[in-house]
Amino acid sequence: MKTSILTLTLSIFLCVAARAELKWEQNVIDLHPALGDKTAVAHFKYQNTGTTPVHFKSVKASCGCTTTQSQKEVVNPGEKGEVVATFNIGDRTGEQMKTVTVQTDDPNPSQATTVLTLKATIAQAMEVKPAFVYWQSGEEPKPKKISVKAAKDFPAKNITVKSNSPNFESKVEPGRTSGEWTIEVMPKDTSHPMGTALVVQSDYPKDAPKSFSVNVQITNPPGAPPLPAVKAVTPAAIPSPSPATH
């Protein structure tokens, strides 16, 4: 009795192990694109280890930011190939996880669908937090703090802050460790709703310094019409000398 149970279990287990046909080298690929890279590309390599051809039915990415290329429609026994997933980084930051679902005509349902995962760690030259500070209309114009932290491989020594609105004053204080700063920003008055963008610019790289914006706003009282949109600004768009440069 015991022998027959064991035999049955082992047979099932062996069937599970032997059913694979399209074998993937890696189902998860970790990518670490360099600062400024526009895309991160993952190559998911496979081989048909079975005895019958495998047809791709679909290769779909989990988001519009990732495009896929499967090279071939049919993979013959013994043949190798790859699915290439290109992730467009855009303005994304931090850990990103995108999946690609591959469907084949494998008769075994659990083998017919494979989920490939592209994990990308998008390095950020400088972390500016919060990216938005506001005061309510009529609120006491107390200063608010924004912390700026340069990445380890981004050796900025200094930052400057510019504003295209004379209503906001700002000053930069160096942090406890190198590559860290605190920006203090304060409106001159909060009686009227208004908004602007502060441009935080690093002194590195010297030929093309990086800039980041922080949105600052005196918000509307509830029910009032919205403020005009703040245009994403670049340092070049701000007249120099700026009243809020430090």
Place this chain on the structure above:
Amino acid sequence: MKFVAVREALILIALACLPAIGEGVHFRDKISWQSPIPASELVTVDQARAWGDGAIWLDARPDEEFARDHVPEAFSLNEDHWNELLPQFLPNWSPGKKVVVYCSAASCNAARDVAKRLRDEAQLKDVFVLQGGWEEWVKKSK
């Protein structure tokens, strides 16, 4: 007799677990480890509509999809052009307003990612992800 039955049952349970463990190890990379969105951060189409002017709608889909069609008065805010789009949305926000973010369907993650950035980077409160996304909004609008 009783002891034998218990022992047999335990052997059967252990044997039954073997294929499951095998599958778990074999398919460990295919398991989605992304935790579901907490219920408190989700909102249904009906609930969000009931908020009326107290809500701002944000479309986290790519530009082309937003251009094709979107929830009336929604702003586009996707991560492809985050730095450009965020300053266009913020002047329309005021404290107390609820932010409803949506993407294509229940299976997309763009709304969740945009909502997370709004909470973490812009430190906005009351940011919700629309259950079922654009697909559900269209269905409810018929």
